[in-house]
Amino acid sequence: MGLTAGAVVAGNMAAVASETASIPKKKRALRVAHITDVHMRPELDAPARFKKCLEEIKRHKVDFFLNGGDTIYAADYGNITRERVNVQWDIWHQLRDEFSEYEMHSCLGNHDMWWAAPDNKDPMYGKDYVVKQLGIPNRYYSIDKKGWHFIILDSNNKNAGSLDEEQRKWLEGDLGKLATGEPVLIMSHYPLLAACTNLDGGGMHTDYKYLVDLFYQHKDKVKACISGHIHLQDSVTYNGVQYCCNGALSGFWWEEGDKSSAGKCWVQQTPPGYTIIDLYEDGAVENRYIPHSY
Numbered sequence: 001m002g003l004t005a006g007a008v009v010a011g012n013m014a015a016v017a018s019e020t021a022s023i024p025k026k027k028r029a030l031r032v033a034h035i036t037d038v039h040m041r042p043e044l045d046a047p048a049r050f051k052k053c054l055e056e057i058k059r060h061k062v063d064f065f066l067n068g069g070d071t072i073y074a075a076d077y078g079n080i081t082r083e084r085v086n087v088q089w090d091i092w093h094q095l096r097d098e099f100s101e102y103e104m105h106s107c108l109g110n111h112d113m114w115w116a117a118p119d120n121k122d123p124m125y126g127k128d129y130v131v132k133q134l135g136i137p138n139r140y141y142s143i144d145k146k147g148w149h150f151i152i153l154d155s156n157n158k159n160a161g162s163l164d165e166e167q168r169k170w171l172e173g174d175l176g177k178l179a180t181g182e183p184v185l186i187m188s189h190y191p192l193l194a195a196c197t198n199l200d201g202g203g204m205h206t207d208y209k210y211l212v213d214l215f216y217q218h219k220d221k222v223k224a225c226i227s228g229h230i231h232l233q234d235s236v237t238y239n240g241v242q243y244c245c246n247g248a249l250s251g252f253w254w255e256e257g258d259k260s261s262a263g264k265c266w267v268q269q270t271p272p273g274y275t276i277i278d279l280y281e282d283g284a285v286e287n288r289y290i291p292h293s294y
Helices: 002-022 043-058 082-099 126-134 165-176 208-217
Strands: 028-035 064-067 104-106 141-145 148-152 184-187 222-227 234-238 241-245 273-280 285-291
Touching (some): 043 082, 082 126, 148 165, 222 273, 241 285
Parallel strands (some): 064 104, 148 184, 184 222
Antiparallel strands (some): 028 273
16 A cells, blocks of 8 residues: 555656656846945945945846946935035945946936035036936936846936826837837836835835826736835735835945844845846746845
8 A cells, every 4th residue: 555655656746847847947038136225425334345245246147237226325415515425426436347347227316416506507416417427328218138128217206206297208108119028127216116115104106006007008018117215125016017126235324223123234124135136038027135244
């Protein structure tokens, strides 16, 4: 009896193994590093800590980087001087040289813009200066890589996060011109849809209804939306679209944390980290958040 039962089990195991072997493996098209909320600053040894994290990311053999905004610590407060803004961007440019062999496509974060300039004619005022510092073509844009279409949005508008009317028209046109079934990944600074914003008092796109409806019209294309801003990590799936709010590379802005931090440099229960995103030829997406201890 035992031998017979064993033979049946062995036979079933062989059948399962054979079935598994016959399933073709997904073919990866791209591996991307998503870093967000770097909040680079001269204090707290942040530049050296970033370099250590960067070396770890490079070991994942990524194809390029997506930078989700808040690249510098803060330029947006009323007491920030021109000198302080320049110091932060100078450090970032020096760090960018450390991985200049990689393409990096960035979006604007709410803390990146200097609104305290003497007037809006100042060359350092507002978004245009940040676009220049990040080396991107516009405050919103799209690119194509190995069969995938990437859309980078500017969340920093009235009732932030939101898209302005100009950007809405562009987004509708950009999605509309794509071939049926062409896979799309969208990056924004503010989450387009998230759960963790309920733990942080808000911060999600206020025009989420418009966006969800638009993506439903293009449900054969839009596969995933990635963001940052909240310094908390979560993943929500709605109408077949993955919305991944990824944690901050700086964690608690490179600081120790506060009484709500579950660990050193954590924001609530989210440790500092970066994300490795694998994109497949069939439109599948794997978003893997990896904590770091630097």
